[in-house]
Amino acid sequence: DTGVSQDPRHKITKRGQNVTFRCDPISEHNRLYWYRQTLGQGPEFLTYFQNEAQLEKSRLLSDRFSAERPKGSFSTLEIQRTEQGDSAMYLCASSSRDRDNSPLHFGNGTRLTVT
């Protein structure tokens, strides 16, 4: 168990550019979550996968955000035409469906800065 890993750790981009982040969950976990955290706020839900199926997506998420988990393993989160308001910490977490009360295991996050 190597834990949840996210890449990159930091990303600085200019407004209008597209960015893509990657998350590798714990291998036996079939649930994967993306969260966004801004200063002074708790993690805000973005989207959730069970295996390769995207089961829920936040209504707050604009069409510029898309996430995939093509083989039910790693996941990518893409932000198109980035805006300064997208600057935040993007956290990925995974959990095991076999235990519905299982806690989330978080990665170290990707910090995005849009200039």
Next chain:
Amino acid sequence: ILNVEQSPQSLHVQEGDSTNFTCSFPSSNFYALHWYRWETAKSPEALFVMTLNGDEKKKGRISATLNTKEGYSYLYIKGSQPEDSATYLCARISNQFYFGTGTSLTVIP
């Protein structure tokens, strides 16, 4: 959106003091409550998973209680140490995880 509220927002205590903070949440459609500790430059780590009204969990000097009928959970830290300094997050679980904004604890040596 199900509002999960945590208080206080931040807290400074002296080493050796005991402290507690609150997580409040809507009591309807409750499934579980989680507590996480988030240290600077690290990822959040789970402390407790609580499901039943009246649950009490303990891990070393840290304990938590749960009241699902009135919609709150308390986290207690006995004899705070500098290594307890972190942000403590609670999350209410229904069909997904709803996080509070956290309580930032600083323990002063």
